[in-house]
Amino acid sequence: MNNWRKVLFVLVGSMLFFSACKTEPKKEIKTNTITFTKEGELTISKSETDSIIASLDIEIAETDYETQTGLMYRESMEQKQGMLFIFPDVTHHSFYMKNTQIPLDIIFIDENLKIDSFQKNAQPLDESGLPSEGPVKFVLEINAGLSDQWGLEVGDTVAYSRN
Numbered sequence: 001m002n003n004w005r006k007v008l009f010v011l012v013g014s015m016l017f018f019s020a021c022k023t024e025p026k027k028e029i030k031t032n033t034i035t036f037t038k039e040g041e042l043t044i045s046k047s048e049t050d051s052i053i054a055s056l057d058i059e060i061a062e063t064d065y066e067t068q069t070g071l072m073y074r075e076s077m078e079q080k081q082g083m084l085f086i087f088p089d090v091t092h093h094s095f096y097m098k099n100t101q102i103p104l105d106i107i108f109i110d111e112n113l114k115i116d117s118f119q120k121n122a123q124p125l126d127e128s129g130l131p132s133e134g135p136v137k138f139v140l141e142i143n144a145g146l147s148d149q150w151g152l153e154v155g156d157t158v159a160y161s162r163n
Helices: 002-023 064-069
Strands: 040-045 052-061 081-091 104-109 115-122 136-143 157-162
Antiparallel strands (some): 081 136, 104 136
16 A cells, blocks of 8 residues: 555656646747947949949948858848958958848958959858959948849949948
């Protein structure tokens, strides 16, 4: 009879434990939305005429963490916003879209602030390498389709200022 009491005690205790766990309300995990922080302004001009094609508010990525994270985890970006990456070296750079939720045009810019090459319509979450054609010091990320909409070409000039 003693063993039956132990078994009954274990069963009743287990039922109470598991029923108590199920009565706890589910907790919702909240994530913070990453918002745009204007750190400067950038203009793109036609190389032949010096006429301004586009003006953007920009975030600037230049620390290792900022350049590795870039626009990851962003849900959107306004049409007149972009992210400018400034590298300490002039070399071939390659980007990918890991954890990036919005399609982008990636514009590679040489040390003389002239457009070197493009990777247009980079798709969200694609981890394929997207390299520059030549050695570059800067990279500008904008919403996909804008480089065609603005008629950007290799050799167009970029200028930027910090806030």
